[in-house]
Amino acid sequence: MPLRDEAEEKLIQSTEVSLALTGKTPGEIIHELQVHQIELEIQNEELKKAHQDLEDSRDRYIDLYDFAPVGYFSLTKETIISEVNLTGANMLGMVRYKLLNTRFRTYISLGNQPLWDSFIFTILNHNEQQTGEFELIRKDGAGFSARIEGIRVEKIDGSIQVRIAMSDVTQCKRVEKDLRESEKRYRMLIETLNEGVWVIDKDSITTFVNPRMAEILGYTAQEMIGKSLFSFMDEQGQRICTQNLERRRQGIKEHHDFEFLKQDGTMIYASLEATPIIDEDGVYRGAIAGVADITDRTYAEKALHESNQKLRLLTNLTRHDILNQICAVKLLQDMALDTSDPVKLQEYLSRTLETANLIEATIGFTREYENFGVVSSGWQRIFPIIESAKTEISPGSITIHNQIPESLEIYADPIIRKVFTTLMENAIRHGKNIQNIRFLSSEFEDTLLLICEDDGIGITDEEKDRIFDHGY
Structure with a gap:
């Protein structure tokens, strides 16, 4: 029916229009x-x-639908594709119309199809949105990783539809894999370092140590996690550490040495490279330190210093002894030149030879210098040491009594032999009317006394205060 005829028909049937026009003029x-x-x-x-x-x-x-950054698919409950946007079609490498009326399952990798079936079953039987990750296959056979979010929708006609949004997460997966491998390499590096790594939080609580760090202190890594940094040091160390941590809070990175307390109670020397951990807002979050055990090196340095001290002392003593003996040789030589008495001349020559033997013995003792710094302190038998020291002096008519028990041992440095030699030489040189030198031992409570005494004139009171001064 033409539009005008339809309008006239409705006009005839309309009472409202007729009533509205009743009683009105044509104008x-x-x-x-x-x-x-x-x-x-x-x-x-x-x-x-x-x-x-x-x-x-x-x-x-x-x-928005076609060019959205994710692929949109509408599926029947049999997972037949009924709608798809351009992005979804491009993801699968196909023209859009060719995807319609195909099963979405055919684009799921063979190994992931059982997982897809379970995913769809869950969507169809629940009203909540479901999320899963799958490996899909493009038309050209190339695979890619996708994150799929799906939900069941009931249409007006009562039919069931599944709507899914698909994102290509291949690059994310690759980055995640690279990150995991990088973390694995980093952890392997940290765990195999010969240097300890120690991380604390802003409250100085241990949050990470590598196996080497735990080994240095005699713990396992798990035993150290959660413990305060201060629990691994003595009181003096805690005071020093408090000052160091204040510098970390100020953002100061520094290298310093420190003493730590091991689990067995012994102390170790360590060299630290400490760096503060500051977040993007400039807030102090803790610190990380590389820790090297330098205990052996520190002891070696101390031993070297002590050896140098001993060598200087022995050099001074030996030079002093040899000079004294050379003076004696010169004096005997002068006396021999001045006498015409054959008996005295024979005596002077004999004493000169004796003094020369003493010089030789003194020089022979210097061979033991080679052991200083190599041979450390140890248990020494005193009786044979004194007997050996007696060979370096010329006692003349003086009797030396060694009354030390032959089995007596003390913990001492090998230099102690020179101590006994010096004691005897000083007694002979300064005792004047001395006849006897005696070595003996005595125990007093828990203390062992080694005694050297003689029957000479002794030491005056004013000299006693100076006797241990250097160079006296």
Whole structure:
């Protein structure tokens, strides 16, 4: 039926229009019709604008739908693809229309198909959104990783539809894999370092140590985690550490040596390279330190220092002894030149030979210098040491009594032999009317006394205060 005929038919059937026009003049009726015509034209313009807005909105929706960064698929409950956007089609490497009416399952990798079946079953039997990750196959056979989010939707006609959003996470997976491998290499490096690694938080609580760090202190790594840094040091170390941590809080990185307390109670020397951990807001979050055990090196340095001290002392003593003996040789030589008595000449020559033997013995003792710094302190038998020291002196008529028990041992440095030699030489040189030198031992409570005494004139009171001064 033509549009005009349909309108006239409706007009005839309409009582409202007939009543509205009853009693009106033709001019009034024409005016009403003209107003009504204008209203219709305005309505028509509004309808055209609304129609255009709808088309624009539809176009925007289509653009958003088709060119969204994720693929959108609408599936039947049998997982047949009924709708797909351009992004989804591009992900699978296919033209969109060729994907329609195909089963989505065919694009799931063979190994992931059972997982997909379980995923779809869960969606169809639950109202909540489900998420899963799958390996898919493109048309060209290349695989890629995708994260799929799906939900069941019931349409107006009662049919069930599955809507899914698919994101390509291949690059993310690759980055995650690279990150895991990097972390694995980093952890392997940290765990196999010959240097300890120690991490604390802002409250100085241990959050990480590598196996080497735990080994240095005699713990396992698990035993150290959660413990305060201060529990691994003595009181003096805690005071020093408090000052060091304040510098970490100020962002100061530094290298320093430190003493730590091991689990067995012994102390170790360590060299630290400490660095503060500062977050992006500039807030102190803790510190990390590389720790090297330098205990052996420190003891070696101390031993070297002590050896140098001993060598300087022995050199001074030996030089002093040899110079004294050389003076004696010169004196005997002068006396021999001045006498014409054959008996005295023989005596002077004999004493000169004796003094020369003493010089030789003194020089022979210097061979033991080679052991200083190599041979450390140890248990020494005193009786044979004194007997050996006696060979370096010329006692003349003086009797030396060694009354030390032959089995007596003390913990001492090998240099102690020179101590006994010096004691005897000083007694002989300064004792004047001395006849006897005696070595003996005595125990007093828990103390062992080694005694050297003689029957000479002794030491004056004013000299006793100076006797242990260097160079006296």
